[in-house]
Amino acid sequence: MEDIVAMPWESIYTALNEKGYALLPQVLSADECRHLSGLYADPDLYRNTINMQRYRFGKGEYKYFNYPLPPTIQVLREMLYTPLAKLANAWMQKLGMDITYPGDHKALVAHCHDHDQPRPTPLILRYEAGGFNTLHQDLYGAVYFPFQVVFVLSQAGKDHEGGEFVLTEQVPRAQSKAEVLQPNQGDALIFTTNFRPVKGSRGYYRATMKHGVSEVKSGVRYSLGIIFHDAA
Numbered sequence: 001m002e003d004i005v006a007m008p009w010e011s012i013y014t015a016l017n018e019k020g021y022a023l024l025p026q027v028l029s030a031d032e033c034r035h036l037s038g039l040y041a042d043p044d045l046y047r048n049t050i051n052m053q054r055y056r057f058g059k060g061e062y063k064y065f066n067y068p069l070p071p072t073i074q075v076l077r078e079m080l081y082t083p084l085a086k087l088a089n090a091w092m093q094k095l096g097m098d099i100t101y102p103g104d105h106k107a108l109v110a111h112c113h114d115h116d117q118p119r120p121t122p123l124i125l126r127y128e129a130g131g132f133n134t135l136h137q138d139l140y141g142a143v144y145f146p147f148q149v150v151f152v153l154s155q156a157g158k159d160h161e162g163g164e165f166v167l168t169e170q171v172p173r174a175q176s177k178a179e180v181l182q183p184n185q186g187d188a189l190i191f192t193t194n195f196r197p198v199k200g201s202r203g204y205y206r207a208t209m210k211h212g213v214s215e216v217k218s219g220v221r222y223s224l225g226i227i228f229h230d231a232a
């Protein structure tokens with residue numbers, strides 16, 4: 001795993017401010033990605049398995065980890081949180097929202113647990129050919145953190161074709177704009193969970209963002225989602 005603290009956070013903040021997402025190349029090695037996608041088969045690690053078709057979330061399957069999280073995921077969740085909390089607080093301030101996120105992740109988890117959100121949210125997703133993930137937001141209760149991170153654990157063009165990451169942004173009184181991204185294996189894609197602040201003539205307003213995955217055309221695509229708030 002690359003040193004998260006040493007990442008170019010100022011330019012990451014700029015990307016998040018301007019686009020609502022930032023791509024950090026090569027945070028995990030191919031070996032680390034293979035190890036993590038290999039965890040998919042271990043039934044002891046998960047609290048819940050979701051068949052996406054059953055809920056009409058798309059087509060594919062995902063599993064929510066139980067506590068304790070696998071060490072790599074626990075470390076990534078804690079290390080990515082702290083620099084993002086700084087920007088989260090700046091966003092809440094811009095939007096005039098009375099929310100302050102604590103500087104360390106343990107305190108956010110404690111806050112979630114105090115608000116009846118005790119269940120861990122990191123997950124691994126698996127899509128075969130024909131699989132997809134409909135546009136959605138990962139809000140699991142009143143307490144939410146405005147950023148989340150996804151790692152595509154497979155290599156596009158080799159392990160799978162298609163399966164692009166899709167982000168949409170909807171500003172008030174307009175239709176949605178889409179961005180289509182195809183991260184490489186091991187890249188970290190940071191994006192906003194709910195909305196991002198956009199500067200208007202009378203201060204900042206909220207642009208709602210959703211994400212999903214386009215249809216996987218062949219092969220198998222695994223991804224790891226790191227959501228910082230816990231679930232009800």
Ligand SMILES: O=C(O)CCC(=O)C(=O)O
Pocket residue numbers: 125133138148149150152165211212213222223224225226
């Ligand atoms: O498979 C993906 O890239 C998207 C996963 C997802 O929706 C998430 O991590 O929240």
Ligand SMILES: [Fe+2]
Pocket residue numbers: 136137138211225
């Ligand atoms: Fe999601």
